[in-house]
Amino acid sequence: MVAVRLQDVAARAGVSQATASRVLNGSARVPGEGVADRVRAAARELGYVPNAQAQALARASTGLLGLVVHDIADPYFSSIARGVQAAARTARKHMLLASTDRDFDIEREAVSTFIAHRADAIVLAGSRQSGDLDLDLEAEFARYRDNGGRVVVIGQPLACGGAVEPENHSGAANLADALVAAGHTQFAVVGGPGSIRTAVDRRNGFVEALGRRGLTPLVEVSGDFTRDGGYSAARRLAGALELRADTGTTPVCVFAVTDVMAIGAIAAWRELGLSVPRDVCVAGFDDIPTLRDHTPSLSTVALPLEHIGARAVELALCRDFGPDDLRESVPGSVVLRDSTRLP
Amino acid sequence: MVAVRLQDVAARAGVSQATASRVLNGSARVPGEGVADRVRAAARELGYVPNAQAQALARASTGLLGLVVHDIADPYFSSIARGVQAAARTARKHMLLASTDRDFDIEREAVSTFIAHRADAIVLAGSRQSGDLDLDLEAEFARYRDNGGRVVVIGQPLACGGAVEPENHSGAANLADALVAAGHTQFAVVGGPGSIRTAVDRRNGFVEALGRRGLTPLVEVSGDFTRDGGYSAARRLAGALELRADTGTTPVCVFAVTDVMAIGAIAAWRELGLSVPRDVCVAGFDDIPTLRDHTPSLSTVALPLEHIGARAVELALCRDFGPDDLRESVPGSVVLRDSTRLP
DNA sequence: CTGAAAGCGCTTACAG
DNA sequence: CTGAAAGCGCTTACAG
Numbered sequence: 001m002v003a004v005r006l007q008d009v010a011a012r013a014g015v016s017q018a019t020a021s022r023v024l025n026g027s028a029r030v031p032g033e034g035v036a037d038r039v040r041a042a043a044r045e046l047g048y049v050p051n052a053q054a055q056a057l058a059r060a061s062t063g064l065l066g067l068v069v070h071d072i073a074d075p076y077f078s079s080i081a082r083g084v085q086a087a088a089r090t091a092r093k094h095m096l097l098a099s100t101d102r103d104f105d106i107e108r109e110a111v112s113t114f115i116a117h118r119a120d121a122i123v124l125a126g127s128r129q130s131g132d133l134d135l136d137l138e139a140e141f142a143r144y145r146d147n148g149g150r151v152v153v154i155g156q157p158l159a160c161g162g163a164v165e166p167e168n169h170s171g172a173a174n175l176a177d178a179l180v181a182a183g184h185t186q187f188a189v190v191g192g193p194g195s196i197r198t199a200v201d202r203r204n205g206f207v208e209a210l211g212r213r214g215l216t217p218l219v220e221v222s223g224d225f226t227r228d229g230g231y232s233a234a235r236r237l238a239g240a241l242e243l244r245a246d247t248g249t250t251p252v253c254v255f256a257v258t259d260v261m262a263i264g265a266i267a268a269w270r271e272l273g274l275s276v277p278r279d280v281c282v283a284g285f286d287d288i289p290t291l292r293d294h295t296p297s298l299s300t301v302a303l304p305l306e307h308i309g310a311r312a313v314e315l316a317l318c319r320d321f322g323p324d325d326l327r328e329s330v331p332g333s334v335v336l337r338d339s340t341r342l343p
Numbered sequence: 344m345v346a347v348r349l350q351d352v353a354a355r356a357g358v359s360q361a362t363a364s365r366v367l368n369g370s371a372r373v374p375g376e377g378v379a380d381r382v383r384a385a386a387r388e389l390g391y392v393p394n395a396q397a398q399a400l401a402r403a404s405t406g407l408l409g410l411v412v413h414d415i416a417d418p419y420f421s422s423i424a425r426g427v428q429a430a431a432r433t434a435r436k437h438m439l440l441a442s443t444d445r446d447f448d449i450e451r452e453a454v455s456t457f458i459a460h461r462a463d464a465i466v467l468a469g470s471r472q473s474g475d476l477d478l479d480l481e482a483e484f485a486r487y488r489d490n491g492g493r494v495v496v497i498g499q500p501l502a503c504g505g506a507v508e509p510e511n512h513s514g515a516a517n518l519a520d521a522l523v524a525a526g527h528t529q530f531a532v533v534g535g536p537g538s539i540r541t542a543v544d545r546r547n548g549f550v551e552a553l554g555r556r557g558l559t560p561l562v563e564v565s566g567d568f569t570r571d572g573g574y575s576a577a578r579r580l581a582g583a584l585e586l587r588a589d590t591g592t593t594p595v596c597v598f599a600v601t602d603v604m605a606i607g608a609i610a611a612w613r614e615l616g617l618s619v620p621r622d623v624c625v626a627g628f629d630d631i632p633t634l635r636d637h638t639p640s641l642s643t644v645a646l647p648l649e650h651i652g653a654r655a656v657e658l659a660l661c662r663d664f665g666p667d668d669l670r671e672s673v674p675g676s677v678v679l680r681d682s683t684r685l686p
Numbered sequence: 687c688t689g690a691a692a693g694c695g696c697t698t699a700c701a702g
Numbered sequence: 703c704t705g706a707a708a709g710c711g712c713t714t715a716c717a718g
Contacts, residue, residue, distance in 0.1 A: 003461075003490045005711060016689045021713060035687085047486045052459040053405060054711035056396040057694045072415070073425040073632065073649075082416040085442040089449070094456050097440040099428045106432070113437050116395040118346075143390045147346045227636070263636045289416065293570070293606045295638040306416075348695060359705045364697060378703085397695035400710045689718085694711105702705085 004046045013042035024050065056118060060148075065093040065313065066114030068107055070126035072099035074226075074260065075288040076305065080125050080154065083309025091317050093120065100126070102225075108137055115140065121150040121316035124158070125309070134158070150316040154308060157197050162315040163327040164308050168198055168285075171301040171332035172205030172255070175283055178334045179253055179299075180213055183342050184281065187215060188241060190233045190256040190265055191222035199225060202257040202285055218252060223261065230261025234268035243280055245273050251280045253340055259284035259291060259300055266296075266339070281340040285332070297337035304330065347389045356385040367393065399461060403491075408436040408656065409457030411450055413469035415442035417569070417603065418631040419648065423468050423497065426652025434660050436463065443469070445568075451480055458483065464493040464659035467501070468652070477501070493659040495669075497651060500540050505658040506670040507651050511541055511628075514644040514675035515548030515598070518626055521677045522596055522642075523556055526685050527624065530558060531584060533576045533599040533608055534565035542568060545600040545628055561595060566604065573604025577611035586623055588616050594623045596683055602627035602634060602643055609639075609682070624683040628675070640680035647673065 010020035015035060023039040042048075056062040065088050069077035081097065088095050096119060098110030107126075114122050122144070141151050141160045152162035179187075187210055192199025199222075207217060221237045223229030234254075237243075241252060256262035262284030266276050274280055276296050284291075287302035308330055315326055353363035358378060366382040385391075399405040408431050412420035424440065431438050439462060441453030450469075457465050465487070484494050484503045495505035522530075530553060535542025542565075550560060564580045566572030577597075580586075584595060599605035605627030609619050617623055619639050627634075630645035651673055658669055 003486075003711095006713095007711080017712085018689055018691095018714080019687085022688090025713080047483075049455065049458050049486075051400070051461060051711050052456070053396045053399040053461055054694090055713075057394070057400055057696090058711080058713040059694085062396060071425070072428060073418070073421045075416070075418070075421075075633075078416045078418075078421040081421075081440075082414070082442060085415060085440070086444075094453075094460070095440050097424075097428070097438050099425060101429075110437075112392065113395070115392050117437070118394060118396055140390075140392075143346075143392075267636050290418075290633050293610050293637065346695095349697095350695080360696085361698080361705055361707095362703085365704090368697080394695050397710090398697075400712090401695080401697040402710085687718105689716105691716090692714090694713085697710085698708090700705105700707090702703105 003051070004048045006048070006050070009039065009042045009046055009048045012046060013038040015039060024048075061120050062118045063093050064096055064117055064119040065316070066096040066098070066110075066117075066119040066122040068098045068100060068110050068122070068124045068126065070100055070102045072097065075290045076258070076260065076286055077125060079289060079305035080309035083306030084123060084313055086306070087310035087313035091313060093313075093317070102126075104134070108140075111137060111140060115144050115149065119149070121152065121313070123152050123154065123309075123312045123316060124156065125154040125312070152312045152316040154312055155198050161325060162312070162318075163325065164312045164315065165327055165329045166198075166303050166308065167329050167331045168201035169205035171303075171334070172202040172257075172285065173209035174334050175255065175285070175301050176206045176209035178336055179283065179340060180210075180215070182336060182340065184253040184340065185215070185250065186252045187217045188237055188252050188254045189217045189220045190230060190237060190254055190261055191220060192225040192229070192257050192261070193222065196225060199257050206255050225258060225261070227260045227264035230256055230258075230264030231268045233261065234265030235272070237265075238269060238272055238274065243269070243272070243274055245275065245279050247279070250342065251277060253281040253283070256282060256284050259286040259288045259298060262298055262300070262339075263290070263294065276339050277341050281342075283340050287335065296339045299336045299340040301332040302335050303332045346394065347391045349391070349393070352382065352385045352389055352391045355389060356381040358382060367391075404463050405461045406436050407439055407460055407462040408659070409439040409441070409453075409460075409462040409465040411441045411443060411453050411457075411465070411467045411469065413443055413445045415440065418633045419601070419603065419629055420468060422632060422648035423652035426649030427466060427656055429649070430653035430656035434656065436656075436660070445469075447477070454480060454483060458487050458492065462492070464495070464656070466495050466497065466652075466655045466659060467499065468497040468655070495655045495659040497655055498541050504668060505655070506668065507655045507658065508670055508672045509541075509646050509651065510672050510674045511544035512548035514646075514677070515545040515600075515628065516552035517677050518598065518628070518644050519549045519552035521679055522626065522683060523553070523558070525679060525683065527596040527683065528558070528593065529595045530560045531580055531595050531597045532560045532563040533573060533580060533597055533604055534563060535568040535572070535600050535604070536565065539568060542600050549598050568601060568604070570603045570607035573599055573601075573607030574611045576604065577608030578615070580608075581612060581615055581617065586612070586615070586617055588618065588622050590622070593685065594620060596624040596626070599625060599627050602629045602631045602641065605641055605643070605682075606633070606637065619682050620684050624685075626683050630678065639682045642679045642683040644675035645678050646675045
C-alpha cells in the first residue's frame with residue numbers, strides 16, 4: 001500500500017500538511033482565497049485517498065459499526081442487516097459484518113475483532129443463550145463500553161447498554177388469541193432450542209394465552225431455529241399426533257416459533273401427503289419477506305425487521321447513550337392468512 | 344477510546360514494548376523463559392485488546408475485505424455473502440459490507456471507503472452496467488491495484504484483476520435445450536434491464552439456443568432485476584399473450600432471467616387466475632435457497648452461489664494475483680421441476 | 687489564516 | 703533474546 005499521502009498533496013499544493021488536512025477533511029476553519037482549490041486540485045490530480053486507519057488513530061472515532069448475525073443467508077438476519085446498512089449510511093458509518101454460523105466461539109471472536117478495530121458501535125443480532133454462559137462476552141462488552149463503545153442487542157437477555165426488544169411474548173399471545181377467535185380449538189407447538197430466549201418467550205406467550213382460555217397444546221416438539229429444524233420437528237409432530245390426510249375433522253393448529261421453521265414444517269408435511277390448511281394448520285413468527293410468495297400464505301406475527309435493524313443503529317448512535325440501559329420494544333402484529341384458514 | 348495500550352501491558356510485565364509486541368503478535372522470535380507468560384498474563388489482567396488501526400498503520404495489511412452487493416436482503420446476494428464470509432474467515436480476514444440499493448453513486452462511494460480503509464481486497468458482486476459508464480470506478484480500481492489492492496468482480500464486464508464468471512450464456516442455452524427436449528414449443532422471455540450484462544447474457548443464450556432450433560420467442564418483456572420487476576413484467580406479458588386459464592392447449596414457457604423475477608411473475612399470474620404450470624410455464628435462473636420451499640417448484644439453472652462468493656475471496660487472496668486478469672468460470676446446471684411440467 | 691510539532695498505538699529494522 | 707528509536711499517515715492544540 002504505497003499510496004499517495006497527505007504530505008504529497010500538501011507538497012504539490014505548496015501548503016503545509018496541516019492546511020491540506022484542514023481543507024480535505026472539511027474542518028470548520030476557512031482557508032484563504034484559492035488555497036482550498038489548490039489543495040483539492042492537487043488531491044484530485046494525485047488520486048489521493050485518505051488513509052482511514054491513520055485518521056482513526058489520530059481522531060477518536062473510526063466510523064465503523066459492527067454487526068453480528070447468526071447467518072446472513074437467513075432472511076430474518078438479512079432483513080435486519082438491510083435496515084442496519086441503511087441507518088449506518090445515513091449516520092455515515094460503515095459496516096463490519098460477521099455471520100457466525102451460530103457458533104458462539106466465532107461470535108466471541110467476531111466481537112473481539114470489532115473491538116480491536118475500534119468500531120464505534122456493535123449491534124448483536126441473533127438470539128443468545130439465556131443464562132450466564134457468556135461472562136467473557138459481557139466482561140469484554142463492559143470494558144468496551146468503558147472506553148466509549150456502544151453495544152445494542154436485538155432481542156437478547158444481555159444487559160449491555162442498548163436493546164431492541166421485539167415483543168415476542170405478547171406477540172405470540174396475541175396470535176394465540178386470534179387463532180382461538182378464528183375458531184381453532186386444538187393446538188400444538190414447534191419450539192426452538194430451550195436455551196434461546198426468543199424461542200422460549202414466544203412459546204411461553206403462546207401457551208400462556210392458550211392457558212387463559214383453558215386450552216393446552218396437545219403436543220410440543222422442538223428443533224433448531226432453522227428451516228431444517230422445523231422440518232424435522234414437524235415430522236416428529238406428525239408422528240406424535242398421528243396426523244392423516246382427509247380426515248374431515250378440524251385440523252390441529254401448530255404454532256412454529258419462527259417462520260423459517262414453519263416453512264420447513266410445511267415442506268415436511270407435504271412430503272407426508274398432508275395438506276395445509278386442510279389437514280393441519282400452521283402459524284409462524286417474523287413475517288420474513290420470503291413469505292410474500294409462499295404457498296400457502298402463512299399466518300404469522302409480523303415484525304418490522306428492517307426497522308428493528310435501523311433502530312438498533314440509531315439507539316447505538318444516540319447521544320444520551322449512558323450507563324443506563326436504553327431499551328425499546330417493537331410490537332409485532334398478527335396476520336392471519338391461508339395457513340390457518342378453517343373450512 | 345481510552346483503552347489499554349501495549350505500553351501498559353509492557354510496563355506491567357516489566358519488559359519493553361517491543362518484546363510485548365513480539366509475544367502478543369506471535370512473531371517468529373522466541374522470547375526467553377517466562378517472559379512470554381508474564382506478558383500474556385499482563386495482557387489478560389489488563390484486558391488488552393490490540394488496536395487494529397494502529398497495527399494496520401504499522402504493518403502493511405489491514406486484514407479487511409470489502410464486499411459490495413446490490414441488496415443484502417436479496418437471497419442471491421445474501422447467499423454469495425455467506426460464501427464470502429466463510430472464505431474470509433478461513434483466510435482470517437474480516438468483512439466490510441456495503442449494500443448499495445442498486446445505486447451506482449452509493450456503490451462508488453462504498454468502494455472509495457473500502458479503499459480508504461485500505462481493505463486488502465474488494466469483491467464486487469451485483470451486475471454492473473455494461474459499457475464505459477464507470478470510468479471513475481475503473482480508474483480508482485487501477486490505482487488501488489497499483490498500491491497492492493486486489494479486486495474481484497462477480498459476473499461483470501469490468502477488467503480489474505479477478506473475475507468469477509457464472510456461465511450465464513451457456514447456462515441459459517442449456518436450459519432452452521432442456522425445455523425443448525421436454526416438449527416445449529412456445530416460448531417467451533422476461534428479461535432484465537438492457538444495461539445489465541448478466542441479464543443480457545442470459546437472455547441471449549436462451550434466445551440463441553432457441554434460434555438454433557428454428558424457434559423464436561413469441562414475446563419479450565423486461566423489468567427490474569427484482570421480484571417486483573418480475574411481477575410487473577409478467578402482467579404485461581400476460582396481456583400481450585392474452586393468457587387465459589384452462590384453455591387446454593400447451594402452455595407457453597416463459598424464461599425469467601432470474602429466480603426472483605420468476606417468483607414475482609408467478610405471483611402476478613396467480614392473481615390473474617392463471618395456474619403454473621397448467622396455464623403458463625416458467626423457468627428462472629440462480630436456484631436461490633428460497634426456491635427449496637416454493638410452490639410450484641421452479642425449474643432453473645442452479646448456480647453454486649456460496650461457492651461463487653468463496654471463490655471470489657480465494658481468487659482475491661491468491662498469491663499469483665498479478666497484472667493479468669485471473670478469471671474463473673462457474674457452470675450452472677439445469678434443473679427441471681414442476682413449473683415447466685407438461686401434462 | 688497557516689505551520690511546526692507532538693501524538694494516536696503499533697511494528698520492525700537496527701544495535702547490543 | 704531484548705530494547706531504544708524511527709516510522710506508519712493522519713489530526714489538532716499551540717504559536718505565530
